[in-house]
Amino acid sequence: MNSKKKIKDPEPLVAPGKFNLWLLMLASSMLFASLVSAFIVHKPDAQAKSTWTAFDLPIFFLVSVLIAVISSLTIFVAFKAAKNDELNTNKTFLALTLGLGLAFCVTQYLGWKQLVALDLTLVNARPEDISASYVWMITGVHVMHVLGGIILLGVALFKAFKLEIHKKSMTLMSIAHTYWHFVGLLWIFLYLFLYFAQ
Numbered sequence: 001m002n003s004k005k006k007i008k009d010p011e012p013l014v015a016p017g018k019f020n021l022w023l024l025m026l027a028s029s030m031l032f033a034s035l036v037s038a039f040i041v042h043k044p045d046a047q048a049k050s051t052w053t054a055f056d057l058p059i060f061f062l063v064s065v066l067i068a069v070i071s072s073l074t075i076f077v078a079f080k081a082a083k084n085d086e087l088n089t090n091k092t093f094l095a096l097t098l099g100l101g102l103a104f105c106v107t108q109y110l111g112w113k114q115l116v117a118l119d120l121t122l123v124n125a126r127p128e129d130i131s132a133s134y135v136w137m138i139t140g141v142h143v144m145h146v147l148g149g150i151i152l153l154g155v156a157l158f159k160a161f162k163l164e165i166h167k168k169s170m171t172l173m174s175i176a177h178t179y180w181h182f183v184g185l186l187w188i189f190l191y192l193f194l195y196f197a198q
Contacts, residue, residue: 017172018175021178024179025182031141032190035137035138036138036190036193039134039138039193043131046130051130052131053126053130055118055131055198056198057191057194057195057198058111060107060108061107061108061139061194062191064107064187067104067107068184069184069188070100071096071100071101071104072184074093074096074097075153075177075180075181076181077089077093078090078092078093078094078173079177081093082160082170082173085167087160087163087166090160091157091160091161094157097153101146101149102150105147105150112136112139120132120135122136122140138190142186142187145183146187148179149176149183152180153176155176156173
């Protein structure tokens with residue numbers, strides 16, 4: 001009697017979750033590239049018509065850059081700790097990163113409040129304040145990406161407390177690590193662009 005051996009499907013070269021993450025980051029990069037391009041194209045024409053308001057970026061946006069840098073360090077430590085099975089360190093630095101992510105959102109909110117105090121809102125009565133609308137759009141869409149990262153960090157922290165993140169189970173930790181670096185580096189680029197392009 002011939003017995004049929006069950007052939008296992010080959011393991012994918014890249015985990016589906018990681019592949020989806022790279023697709024998301026590519027799509028996000030294209031979205032921000034379109035916003036930045038619209039800013040670059042619109043500004044010279046608006047300036048020529050004296051319909052472009054120049055203003056200083058809120059100081060809280062600079063504070064959020066520092067938070068982004070620090071949180072990139074904490075997520076890196078959390079990732080390395082998971083790879084080394086230092087589970088308590090992993091949980092501690094995941095929690096720190098999550099807290100810094102929330103602090104980042106608070107600084108963005110405070111920055112928006114500064115803009116409102118200057119009468120610079122998303123929708124402006126004066127056509128020259130379109131420059132503020134770009135700042136609102138770029139920072140607002142970025143915060144939505146950060147909120148997605150915060151949810152991801154929350155799930156990772158929950159899994160870490162259930163001891164489901166360790167050196168033999170790194171997919172979620174790797175995804176959270178990569179995505180958090182992405183939104184952090186993205187904000188640094190966006191801040192520098194808005195600072196020098198104003």
